[in-house]
Amino acid sequence: xxxxxxxxxxxxxxxxxxxxxxxxxxxxxxxxxxxxxxxxxxxxxxxxxxxxxxxxxxxxxxxxxxxxxxxxxxxxxxxxxxxxxxxxxxxxxxxxxxxxxxxxxxxxxxxxxxxxxxxxxxxxxxxxxxxxxxxxxxxxxxxxxxxxxxxxxxxxxxxxxxxxxxxxxxxxxxxxxxxxxxxxxxxxxxxxxxxxxxxxxxxxxxxxxxxxxxxxxxxxxxxxxxxxxxxxxxxxxxxxxxxxxxxxxxxxx
Ligand code: ATP
Numbered sequence: 001x002x003x004x005x006x007x008x009x010x011x012x013x014x015x016x017x018x019x020x021x022x023x024x025x026x027x028x029x030x031x032x033x034x035x036x037x038x039x040x041x042x043x044x045x046x047x048x049x050x051x052x053x054x055x056x057x058x059x060x061x062x063x064x065x066x067x068x069x070x071x072x073x074x075x076x077x078x079x080x081x082x083x084x085x086x087x088x089x090x091x092x093x094x095x096x097x098x099x100x101x102x103x104x105x106x107x108x109x110x111x112x113x114x115x116x117x118x119x120x121x122x123x124x125x126x127x128x129x130x131x132x133x134x135x136x137x138x139x140x141x142x143x144x145x146x147x148x149x150x151x152x153x154x155x156x157x158x159x160x161x162x163x164x165x166x167x168x169x170x171x172x173x174x175x176x177x178x179x180x181x182x183x184x185x186x187x188x189x190x191x192x193x194x195x196x197x198x199x200x201x202x203x204x205x206x207x208x209x210x211x212x213x214x215x216x217x218x219x220x221x222x223x224x225x226x227x228x229x230x231x232x233x234x235x236x237x238x239x240x241x242x243x244x245x246x247x248x249x250x251x252x253x
């Protein structure tokens with residue numbers, strides 16, 4: 001199996017703090033890779049380094065044969081790489097459908113996101129956007145919120161809209177930063193089913209998550225970070241039994 005994403009020796013420090021130190025990560029096609037670790041472990045910084053929001057001090061990122069190091073985040077959707085953020089970054093006054101349409105917009109030939117809502121190039125393109133957005137809104141069970149402005153949604157639903165928007169661009173790899181934060185147990189189970197179905201559809205996922213039952217239920221492999229470094233990597237069962245992980249992350253020896 002070939003790696004879709006290969007991160008090699010990536011590092012980033014802020015002042016004296018080594019946020020990410022010599023981290024390697026490989027994500028295979030059609031798999032879910034969880035990245036877990038205590039607060040401040042460097043998980044979000046790692047995502048920021050992969051997606052060009054932060055420049056590495058050293059190291060490289062390769063995705064589908066492209067060197068991402070030095071690329072701007074806005075170049076990544078067209079390569080098939082999408083991400084979500086720890087706190088949902090929706091356009092608050094746009095409806096759920098419109099927010100998802102923004103993600104689907106790379107399907108059309110038009111160049112700028114804002115055109116999608118103000119000036120669709122053709123009625124056919126507009127129609128494609130709406131159909132695709134509605135499919136995803138249904139897929140994430142958000143139909144009853146389709147016409148609701150994002151700002152009026154509960155926090156949990158906003159995270160699901162972010163996932164839908166990420167999927168709307170038909171990525172090869174979707175990076176999710178704590179998608180279960182703010183979800184209740186039944187919403188989290190629903191999210192697990194959605195992510196399983198996404199993987200079954202051939203999309204790979206990197207999942208940063210604190211919810212261990214979600215991580216253990218759906219991940220193919222787990223990377224554990226602590227203080228900027230990878231302290232363990234392996235199958236869910238291996239990681240769960242790892243003494244260093246139990247000490248650093250679960251607080252038990
Ligand atoms: P959490 O689970 O709380 O989101 P995390 O594992 O995602 O934590 P990061 O947010 O990546 O951790 O932070 C790793 C370390 O880098 C922390 O010590 C953090 O304070 C530091 N850090 C991250 N970004 C910056 C920044 N822009 N400026 C200064 N320090 C930063």
